Amino acid sequence: MKRIGILTAGGDTPALNATIAGAVVRANQLKVEIIGLIKGFNCLFNPRVPHVHLNPLYQEIPELDPTKGGTLIGSSRDYVDPDNKEGLDILESRLKKLGIEGLICIGGDGTLNGLQPIAERLPAVLAPKTIDNDLGLNYPSEPDEWARVNDTSAKSGYRYKRTTSNAVFDLDQIVNYATPGYATAVFVSAQGVERIRTTAESHRRIAIIEVMGRHSGYIALGTAYGRPDIILIPEQSLDLEHLVERVKHLYDLQKNVVIVCAEGMVDAQGNELGAETRSTDPSGNKILSGASEALGRKLIQMMGDKLFQNYRRAQSAREAIFIRKVGHTQRGGRPILFDRFHAAQLGGKAVELLLEGQNNVVATLQWSRSRGFHVSSFGANRFHDRWGHIHARYMHPSVYDPHLMKPSRTGIEYLLPIFTHAIGEDDMEHVRQTLFASGNLTQPYHSPNTDVNKRIRYLEGEIEAQVKSNGEAVAA
Numbered sequence: 001m002k003r004i005g006i007l008t009a010g011g012d013t014p015a016l017n018a019t020i021a022g023a024v025v026r027a028n029q030l031k032v033e034i035i036g037l038i039k040g041f042n043c044l045f046n047p048r049v050p051h052v053h054l055n056p057l058y059q060e061i062p063e064l065d066p067t068k069g070g071t072l073i074g075s076s077r078d079y080v081d082p083d084n085k086e087g088l089d090i091l092e093s094r095l096k097k098l099g100i101e102g103l104i105c106i107g108g109d110g111t112l113n114g115l116q117p118i119a120e121r122l123p124a125v126l127a128p129k130t131i132d133n134d135l136g137l138n139y140p141s142e143p144d145e146w147a148r149v150n151d152t153s154a155k156s157g158y159r160y161k162r163t164t165s166n167a168v169f170d171l172d173q174i175v176n177y178a179t180p181g182y183a184t185a186v187f188v189s190a191q192g193v194e195r196i197r198t199t200a201e202s203h204r205r206i207a208i209i210e211v212m213g214r215h216s217g218y219i220a221l222g223t224a225y226g227r228p229d230i231i232l233i234p235e236q237s238l239d240l241e242h243l244v245e246r247v248k249h250l251y252d253l254q255k256n257v258v259i260v261c262a263e264g265m266v267d268a269q270g271n272e273l274g275a276e277t278r279s280t281d282p283s284g285n286k287i288l289s290g291a292s293e294a295l296g297r298k299l300i301q302m303m304g305d306k307l308f309q310n311y312r313r314a315q316s317a318r319e320a321i322f323i324r325k326v327g328h329t330q331r332g333g334r335p336i337l338f339d340r341f342h343a344a345q346l347g348g349k350a351v352e353l354l355l356e357g358q359n360n361v362v363a364t365l366q367w368s369r370s371r372g373f374h375v376s377s378f379g380a381n382r383f384h385d386r387w388g389h390i391h392a393r394y395m396h397p398s399v400y401d402p403h404l405m406k407p408s409r410t411g412i413e414y415l416l417p418i419f420t421h422a423i424g425e426d427d428m429e430h431v432r433q434t435l436f437a438s439g440n441l442t443q444p445y446h447s448p449n450t451d452v453n454k455r456i457r458y459l460e461g462e463i464e465a466q467v468k469s470n471g472e473a474v475a476a
């Protein structure tokens, strides 16, 4: 294999450039060319097929900086339809025209689903990424635990449901222990929690902090490092009475409460608090927004104004309870050491897998008590349930204590290997040296997109055809 394509798909993470860099470094050693496909699968739906050569003469281009968040080749949430044979034929012919013999997709569970029909046409592997930490399995037999039940309200007429598990949960058995991007998202969120705490303390307030993660509670779980009082995760339905009782107790004791709420949390009926609008992104993922607002409304109603007036701490519950979202700050910026290092290793592993002649496999980050972290691989077919669907990983119930509303002992054991040495000295030194640099005040921001743009090439022939039919070229 002499030429590999690489793309980044789905929501970005701070560690994507690190994965690309890891792949390029390994490709340079093996004398393989790497072509970056611009904006994920969208590149292959665009007749111009915008792409960039990432290692001319087997040297990485200078714009590729593993310490910079985001992705220099762009990302999109475009969906590959396995039933669109014609579309797949076009996609295949475009990759062939580019001389691409194997494809690396950097993505999560949605990307792995999209990769399935592609892997029937040319060798393709996945290097994992997602801040949600939901690409993987709690144990190898987990896909067999899914059942499909009829549901007339669902578009397809059915929905997937977890059945009771017979497997023993053991940290050594986790397939893909953590995904690049997760550690940095927790780093940002936990800092946010710490910062909100002191202002809640000063003003005798109750803070609800919403973190991302879609239907996965891993980011919320990790914010335990910022020492919130309560963590609410989507995998455990909300017990409002227990929550209010706990909040009242803490408020009485310490005059402030900090609650972390995952954006995908569900009420006692299993409905997402944040999915009021029921809209979806292009890949069909439900857009979640509003969990913290919904929770805030419930708390305001259940706690009432009297309590705050009696304490002489606020005029009303509305004044005392406030909501903040960590938002996209947890998905951006410089990746911390854990993410950078392992993302690069996984990128390198993806190249090796293709060169070994493997197809439709996932490069994974494994952890065991005896070996610590190491990269390995896992066949994509083993992620499929019986109907061929790949599900996002559920956070295992044993890592959370629903009574304490915090990580359980097992949850703590899960977090420790990831975070104990996750921050590099250079991460903090970077802040010290760069944030208040005087040049920041005088020089405008220089986006790597500006430079990468100059390197973008298009598929000839396709452009001419497009120009003829449209009268003008389509932008990348």
Ligand code: F6P
Residues within 6 Å of the ligand: 011, 130, 131, 132, 212, 213, 214, 263, 281, 288, 331
């Ligand atoms: O999947 C990553 C993620 O950041 C989720 O945690 C979140 O729900 C979603 O993407 C947000 O997507 P967007 O950036 O498109 O709003």
